[in-house]
Each structure stands twice: as C-alpha cells, then as structure tokens.
Amino acid sequence: MGIFEETEALVKRAKVASRAVALLSTERKNAILLRMADELEAQKDAIQKANAKDMEAGQAAGLSSAVLDRLRLDDKRIKGMADGVREIEMLPDPVGEVSDMRRRPSGIMVGRMRVPIGLVGFIYESRPNVTSDAAALCFKSGNAVVLRGGSEAIHSNLAVADVISKAAQAEGAPEGGITIIPIADREAVASMLKLDHLIDIIIPRGGAAFIKYVTETSSIPVIKHDAGVCHVYVDKKADLAMAVEIAFNSKVQRPSVCNAAETLLVHKDVAQKFLPSMVERFAKADVEMVGCDKTRSLVSGVGEATEEDWYTEYLELKISIRVVESLDEAVDHLTKYGSAHTESIVTEDYAASGRFMAAVDSSSVMVNASTRFSDGGEYGLGAEIGISTQKLHARGPMGLNEMTCQKFIVLGSGQIRK
C-alpha cells in the first residue's frame, strides 16, 4: 500500500467516525475532554520518552535552538496541554443552537440550526501541544479530526495522539474520531489535501511558506491564518498622548505575533508635534525605525524605508513610519500594502472614526485601541482557533462557532407548495 492509499484509508475511517462524533451529547463530549486531559497528565512519562526521541533526532539534524525549544514537552508544557483541554471543556457547546426561527406565510416554520462541519484536517508544524489543542477544539464543536504534525515532532505527536484517542474511546468516542497520520513523508500531507470528498475543511498552522504550500495545493477549502501587516493611523484630531501609548503598545507589547503593528501612519498636520515624542519612546525600547522622507525630515534616528518595507511583517522590534496627507491616503496605503488583518485609527473626531470603520476592509477595524486586542480571548470568543485573514466563512479571530455551519430546518404540518 502506497502513502496515498494508506492516508486515504485512515481518512475514510475518520469520515465514518465524524457522523457519530456529530451526534455525541454535550455531556459525553465534556466527559471525553476531561478524560483526555487527565490521561495526558497520567501518561506524561510515555509522552516525554517519545519526545526525547524527537529532541535527539532534532539535535542530530542540527535544528535551531528556537525550534528545539518549541519541540520540548517538559512537565510544565504537558500540564499546559491538559489545562488547555480543560478550558475547552468549559466552553458552551455551539452545536444544536437554533436561530432565526420564523413562521412563513405558507405556515411552515423556518430556522437555522448550528451543526458541525464534519471532518476537519489540521496540518501543523513543530509544536506538539497543537495535537491536543486541535483535537479538543474539533471534538467540542462536534467534528472528527485528522491531524498531521511536523515530521520533526512525529514521535511526540504520535504519543500524544495515542493517549488522547484512547482516552476518548474509553469515554465513548468512535474509533477514528481523532486520527493522526503516522507517516513522516511529506507525501502524506499532499495526499490529505487531495481528499476533498472526505475532508470538509483544512486548517493549516505554521510559517508563511507552509501556509502558501497548503493553500496552493489543497482542493479542500482552507481556512488560513496569514500574515498580519497591521497599521496604526494617527489622525489629525488624535489625542497625541493616547496615540503614543497605542502605537507603542501595538508594536512593542509582543512584537512576534500577527496582531502587532508594523507600520505607523501619521497625518501631516500633527506629524511635527507627534513624531518627536513617539520616536523617543520607540528609541528607548530599542525599536528600529524606518520612514518616508517627510518623517526623516522631521525627526532623526529613522532610517530610509524602501518600497519593500511597507509590505513587510517584521515580527520584531522594527517599525515603518509614513506621513500621509489625509485619512483617505492612510486608507489607500493600508489597503495597498497591508494584509487586511487589523488596523486602528487614533482620533477624537466622530466623522473620521466612522469613515475609517466603513472604508477599511480588514478583519478587525479599531478606534482608539491597540491592534494587540485582535484576539479571540480579548473578543470573548472563548478558545481561539486562529485569526482568519480570508473573507468567506470566517473572518478575524475564530472561535468554536466558526468550526460549525448552519443548516436550515423546516417544521411543517403537511404543507405542500402551491
């Protein structure tokens, strides 16, 4: 049996299981999740033994210390995985909610019922804690899941998946409801991406090149979590002290994540007053700055921004700064160079805030708040599966609801169409 056939057989079994998972009661799903969490802790030794194999192989292969660190499953991380599953257990079950139920002139009642999507394919790179996280999120929303982690974490992932799928089955989950593809060869990923008659949705997690590969290869709909080239725009009517705080927080509070700001746009009328204190603040925090000619004529310590800079997601302590003629020019800039993730305007002007909210076509549009709030937890969605940068199905931070869809239900009493 080749890699494609082996993958297909596993995915087929998962598809069959998905129908049973969809019908599990909330009580049963919660019991499954708690058992999964408990077993992760109880079987810590087996997981860490498998993890040691990956760590050794990784050291031998010369993986960077950052990658090795992400790979490591110490006691604290295993506790974190178990607690993560317990948190998901506590979230409300999205399945079965009925909304918009209305009686129609024909006499039928029509509403929408929230139901699982079916079979979710989760493809991720190194961190093995994603294995339990993804399985728990899928299960809570009534979906079966096929997991395929990075090959450098294969022993760890298999051990974690073994523990949680056995725990799930012990509590009544169907065999195959949590399936891991145990094939290290990359062809297994390519095989998954072709099974569009079995897998309903693919969620990739990893670096830009990986996401690009998945979206270009997949014939299954992909929900992608792409780059975040986020902007803060300081309007001519901004509270400038607030603007310094918001821009600083957006860039510096956690620069390595997608909702950190990469570019600061400043209205020309306030640039001279605003930029000196802003640049001083950034400089004190060792933020590298590049800017347009206008910016550089007003303040020192700012390098020259290239055209490429405006497109760049630095993910580090570096920011690009541009002075713009108007709010509309700011919107044009972020539309052209941004990734439609999160943009914030700082202004005290009512009309400007309204114009910015309407004109900016990004997944999150903010007024007087740090871009760092663009997050499922901060938005109150409970668990965050990712931040979708696409427009269809899910846009922005995704919670459990976004792992479901809605079907129409019709309750009649014998109506026929005239």
Place this chain on the structure above:
Amino acid sequence: MGIFEETEALVKRAKVASRAVALLSTERKNAILLRMADELEAQKDAIQKANAKDMEAGQAAGLSSAVLDRLRLDDKRIKGMADGVREIEMLPDPVGEVSDMRRRPSGIMVGRMRVPIGLVGFIYESRPNVTSDAAALCFKSGNAVVLRGGSEAIHSNLAVADVISKAAQAEGAPEGGITIIPIADREAVASMLKLDHLIDIIIPRGGAAFIKYVTETSSIPVIKHDAGVCHVYVDKKADLAMAVEIAFNSKVQRPSVCNAAETLLVHKDVAQKFLPSMVERFAKADVEMVGCDKTRSLVSGVGEATEEDWYTEYLELKISIRVVESLDEAVDHLTKYGSAHTESIVTEDYAASGRFMAAVDSSSVMVNASTRFSDGGEYGLGAEIGISTQKLHARGPMGLNEMTCQKFIVLGSGQIRK
C-alpha cells in the same frame, strides 16, 4: 494584448471600483437600481436588436429549440428583467448592520459589522436575463461584479450590460463597477478563474459539467449550486394521507428544479399500507417509478431500480422508491446516495422528528413539509442568489446576506494590552 491580459485589465479596473461601490449609500444604490430598471425598458429596441443577432447565430449553429427559447428576449422578458431589478431595490440593504456588540473586561466594545465581500465573479450560461439579475444583486449588497455569460448570448449580454452600466454610472456608480468580459473565447473564463488576488468569490450558474469545470479550475473560492438528489422519508408513524400529498408535491409540482424529490424512502412497517395509494397517485400523473425488490413485491407498475438510480437527479417525472428497515437506514441511504440538499421526514412521532433533524446533514432538513419549500423566497430571504450545496460560508438558499461577510469592529477609549 492576449486574452489573459485583456481580462486581467478589466478585472483590475473592477477591483478598484469595488472599493467605491462598497461605500455607496443605500439611497444611492437604490437610485442606481431604479435607473437600471427604467433604462432596460427604455432601451428595449437596442437590446432586442442585439438579441436578434444571437438568435440568428444560434439557429445557424443548430442550437436546440429549448436553448433558443432561453436565449430569446421578447418584450415580456425585458419587462421581467426590469421588474426583477425593482424587486431587489425594495429589499433591505444588508451592509453596515452591526451585531453582537459587547463591552469586554478590558473596556473595549467589540462587535461585528456586515460588509460587502468585494468583487464578485458571476459566470453563467445562456439566459441573458441573469446579466441584470446578477448585477442588481451584487450592487445592492455593495459588491462590484465581473460578468461573463455564455458565448451564444454574447451580443445580448453586452447590450444589457451596456445599458445597465451606463445607467449605473449616470446615477453615480464608479466606472467598472459592473464589468462584462466581452470576449467570446472560453479562455476568458479560464483567465478569470486565475485572478484570485482580484476576485473575491466566483458564483457559477449552469449545468453540472459547467459547474464541475469551474470548481476544478478556480483558485478563487466558489459558491456552487450543485445537484439536488432530495429525499422524502415516510416514517412508521407517518400520517399516510399527508405522506402521499407531501411525496407527490415534492416530486410532481415542478420536477425540473433542484428541490424536487428524486427518491422516496418508506419504513417497512407502513410500506404495505402506504405504497398502493402512493403508486396509484404517481401513475395517474404519469410518473415513471423504479424501486427495490421489496417495493416491487408489494405493488405493481414499478420497474427495477439499479444502483445508479439511487444517485440520480432525474429532474423529470421519474422517482425511485425504497423500503427501509428503520429511520437510521433511511438516514444511511440518503447520506450515501444523496447530495445533502434537502430531505423531509413525514412522521407524527416527536422522537423520530428530532432524530431525523439531528442526524441528517443536509442544507435543509424538514419535518412534514414538501421539499419544494427549499427556496429563498419561501424561507423569507428576499431575493435568492442560488442554493449552496457546500458547507462553508453559505449553506442552502442564499440571500443578499450571503453576498456579504462580517468584520470585527472595536471601539476603544485608549485601551492598550497589558
């Protein structure tokens, strides 16, 4: 300039226009739609002159009389097109609606705002009335649109598009907001389907082979309106007189459409009592019947159903009939052979209705109602763009809301993340 470059240039202009269309006020959009409707009637002669060219070419090419009939734009059809646009004008504008606005512990207010998707690609086969219909639906929901109709209707489509896009511009719509691709060569369609950085969504309308071509070729998300292999299941606790009416209506009232039933499933406990009157009713209406061995042992006048029959969307006066052992077997049957479009159970049993609603994973699930109700108008969605047979973004009948997406909006007062 090749076909790809020519198509790309038109689509690029439409993309630029889409930003302006998204910001048009409801009042302006409605004025545009009314002007479009008026001009369609006022410029009837020019449209009919172009239509005559297509009709002549079609006759010369030996198109069937059914295709020629769909192609014809007589006075009544042009009036119908104008009235269709006027009906869309009267629907509520979905854009700008804010929902789920809540204050979070951090002090920010978070909500979701309904916004246009952006640039919609509409690709359709012969009927030229789709041109005005699609343009009006897209405009009302704040989207720009790129249209590409069938090559056999190219003169008609160009004439209609010319009238409505000039009317739209006269009322303040941006140039290119309604763009038609004037290239008869099929390569123009292939070119459109590659422009995933410009077009946000593709909506195809046409036959099965055409939809298949579009979904397989497109790198842009497609919302497809696929086959409807719909089922009526007569439960052991059904009101049998009601069951006859519902099954008959589901099959016969309009057999050529996707929400007509193709298969009747009957619980074994009631088969003997139910089938004779049902079969008699179908026979009187000249419905051809094929069935399983059990069915054929109970009633006469029913041919033998092949495995292929259970998968078939007849779209004519023909139905397949199967006796099942249980509700679960009925669900298994329709899950395996159906297209997840619309299924109806006839039952007086509370538990059976609940089980069927939960277990059937179709876009519409009904109790005691004809499958023919699966329709945007009957569901109260206003205009119907199509019936989506996919799970993501839109499922089942699609109204104007499904031509939009939701972005998050955040209103702060200087909040930064701690």
